[in-house]
Amino acid sequence: MRDSMPPLPSKTEILYRPMKTDQKILDELKRMPFHGIVKSRIPSYTRDGAEGKCKCPFHKDDSPSFTVRNENGVFLYKCFGCGANGNVMQFIAAFDKIGFAEAVEKAKAELEWEAGKETVESTFVSALENEKKTLTYPLNRLEGAEKALAGSVGETWLRDRGISLETAKTLHIGFIQDLRVISPNHPHVAKGWIVFPTICGDQITCIKYRSVMGKEHGILRAPNMTTSLYNLQAVNPVEDVFICEGEPDVAAMTQAGYVATGYPSAIYTPTAPELDVLIRANRIFLAGDMDAPGQAAMKKLWGQIRERAYLIEWPNGRKDANETLLKECGGDVDKFQELVEQLKSKALERPIPDFYDVRESLRNADDTNPMDNPRRLHMRDKRIDEMAVTLPGNVVSVFATYTGSGKTTWCLDNFELEEAMKWGSIVLNYSAELSPAEFSRLVAANILEKDRLSLNREDFQEAARRLDESNARFYVGYNPDFNRIGMVLDSIEWAIRRLGAHIVVLDHLHFLTRGERDDIKAQADAMQRIKNIAVKYQIIFVVVGQSRKEQPNRKGRPSEASDAKGSESFVSDASTTYHIHRGLKRDIDFDHPETWPSDLLDNVTDIRLYKCRTKGPGKAVARQVFRGQWGRFYPFSGQEQR
Numbered sequence: 001m002r003d004s005m006p007p008l009p010s011k012t013e014i015l016y017r018p019m020k021t022d023q024k025i026l027d028e029l030k031r032m033p034f035h036g037i038v039k040s041r042i043p044s045y046t047r048d049g050a051e052g053k054c055k056c057p058f059h060k061d062d063s064p065s066f067t068v069r070n071e072n073g074v075f076l077y078k079c080f081g082c083g084a085n086g087n088v089m090q091f092i093a094a095f096d097k098i099g100f101a102e103a104v105e106k107a108k109a110e111l112e113w114e115a116g117k118e119t120v121e122s123t124f125v126s127a128l129e130n131e132k133k134t135l136t137y138p139l140n141r142l143e144g145a146e147k148a149l150a151g152s153v154g155e156t157w158l159r160d161r162g163i164s165l166e167t168a169k170t171l172h173i174g175f176i177q178d179l180r181v182i183s184p185n186h187p188h189v190a191k192g193w194i195v196f197p198t199i200c201g202d203q204i205t206c207i208k209y210r211s212v213m214g215k216e217h218g219i220l221r222a223p224n225m226t227t228s229l230y231n232l233q234a235v236n237p238v239e240d241v242f243i244c245e246g247e248p249d250v251a252a253m254t255q256a257g258y259v260a261t262g263y264p265s266a267i268y269t270p271t272a273p274e275l276d277v278l279i280r281a282n283r284i285f286l287a288g289d290m291d292a293p294g295q296a297a298m299k300k301l302w303g304q305i306r307e308r309a310y311l312i313e314w315p316n317g318r319k320d321a322n323e324t325l326l327k328e329c330g331g332d333v334d335k336f337q338e339l340v341e342q343l344k345s346k347a348l349e350r351p352i353p354d355f356y357d358v359r360e361s362l363r364n365a366d367d368t369n370p371m372d373n374p375r376r377l378h379m380r381d382k383r384i385d386e387m388a389v390t391l392p393g394n395v396v397s398v399f400a401t402y403t404g405s406g407k408t409t410w411c412l413d414n415f416e417l418e419e420a421m422k423w424g425s426i427v428l429n430y431s432a433e434l435s436p437a438e439f440s441r442l443v444a445a446n447i448l449e450k451d452r453l454s455l456n457r458e459d460f461q462e463a464a465r466r467l468d469e470s471n472a473r474f475y476v477g478y479n480p481d482f483n484r485i486g487m488v489l490d491s492i493e494w495a496i497r498r499l500g501a502h503i504v505v506l507d508h509l510h511f512l513t514r515g516e517r518d519d520i521k522a523q524a525d526a527m528q529r530i531k532n533i534a535v536k537y538q539i540i541f542v543v544v545g546q547s548r549k550e551q552p553n554r555k556g557r558p559s560e561a562s563d564a565k566g567s568e569s570f571v572s573d574a575s576t577t578y579h580i581h582r583g584l585k586r587d588i589d590f591d592h593p594e595t596w597p598s599d600l601l602d603n604v605t606d607i608r609l610y611k612c613r614t615k616g617p618g619k620a621v622a623r624q625v626f627r628g629q630w631g632r633f634y635p636f637s638g639q640e641q642r
Helices: 011-015 023-030 035-041 088-096 100-121 139-149 153-159 165-170 247-255 272-278 292-305 321-328 333-349 358-364 407-422 436-448 457-469 485-499 509-513 519-537
Strands: 046-048 051-054 066-071 074-079 124-126 174-176 193-200 203-211 219-221 241-245 259-263 284-286 309-311 395-400 426-431 473-477 503-507 540-544 576-581 604-612 621-627 632-635
Touching: 023 088, 023 100, 035 051, 035 088, 035 100, 074 088, 088 100, 100 272, 100 485, 124 485, 139 153, 139 165, 139 174, 139 193, 139 203, 153 165, 153 174, 153 193, 165 247, 241 247, 241 292, 247 259, 247 321, 247 333, 272 292, 272 485, 284 292, 292 309, 292 485, 292 519, 309 333, 321 333, 395 407, 395 519, 407 426, 407 436, 407 457, 407 473, 407 503, 407 540, 407 632, 426 485, 436 457, 436 473, 473 485, 485 503, 485 509, 485 519, 509 519, 519 540
Parallel strands: 241 259, 241 284, 284 309, 395 540, 395 576, 426 473, 426 503, 503 540
Antiparallel strands: 046 051, 051 066, 066 074, 124 473, 174 193, 193 203, 203 219, 576 604, 604 621, 621 632
């Protein structure tokens, strides 16, 4: 009987299929396990192999009688108490109280997300694993601060923003007069602070303090707690969720009867577990600030979520939800709710497009010098950093004259760790040749400036501690089962969506296309898709490659841009191209083994900028010194010898 069952569709088959409602798509959805969908709605649901059970959500159930199981290739739920039964779409429609067509769309989005989640978790891991300890407090720890709010300057602060004391109680907002225990030297430490807690169940996971003197006078956080989305615990599968920026906006939306969660700031990137919660909401309305950083944050989030996400535009130049409540609606909650419903209807008519209106770009543009853009690609070596300006949406290609020149190390040392540890970028590195363990050793050697062959357990823990100390989010991917470049790019695209990457490094292209029937075409197609991914998700995508075999008439000379291996698209589709040249040591005295070098390539390294879209103020050539045992490239001082 089992042999006659139709095979389940693979993760790759369903990841990027456009939404349809024909019978074929419906049949495929019925065949996908939906344990995660049930678990997200019924926390007590437990899974045992291919089956799961819990108390039935559709009637009063004294013992678990609700099951999900595979019956002849179709996953169905059934309650042996009340008789409720059906497939994944019927379950979502019944539980979330929505129509069947909407349930189909939601089932596809959630099942795709689950498949993408499994792909990412089986491919990408943190560059250095470390168990980071964070503090939590029981919710009753805030009782004193909550009681202190009434009649204080904190209540006045909230009332001036249109927020009632009842709403404050709903969100457990409190007040503390003196914050000396957190910041004893703050100039306004004793002038009053609003307490905004982030809550998970009955635990406080983060406490944010805002000075009643104004935002510009102080925002502090309790130490050793996790920074996360505010009020995320309110998100549920039955209701729409509004994603705002800042606690007052969440309070304004909550007061109007909506479920809302908020970014702590525009530069925050939600974690994978937070996205898992958001994706379950009925619909997602992106209602952030209307300034350039706020809109960039919302559109980046849409790129990650995509399904059932819509952009709210606050009217008449109002910055955010709280300002709209106060200045557009005069603090009238009913009027504000009526306006929000109108904005929802308008947003639903215009899903966020893949293409951006030039007029919108001009409205949000500013006169910031490209070199001052915090999201440009930063290089640790100042001379290389000033060669070119590489911005989100750009592709960078990197190749070397000879294989074994240290391209992987050069990328890691010059910008990957710099971006992750100093600039707060989320970095993904997919390595075709290095396993996560090998790459982690290289990372630790680089951070500690220690010979990678002599690293011990304490060294790895210290390197991981330094990554944690800088709040770095750096992931490395490797999957030996991926034998085509398309499979790798599928996993990378899901990793971008799930992990919120800013910078992606593919190392390297030619290794991953050499098994294709037509490797030149595969490279060209891959570069085109890479370019589209960079623009679509507004990331910087770095592609490492190789040079062609050295020609007899060019022995020892640096490669030209045209010498990049394979398809010319490796260079032509990139907005910036760097070349690494380390000359061959040709004068080896084979009669004296004690003089034989440990590396056949010179340690003195020339970096050339062969192409860029936006030139920086620096020169197009720089010289570095390679120290392979430490995984570092140091600026050339003029004293080193080849």
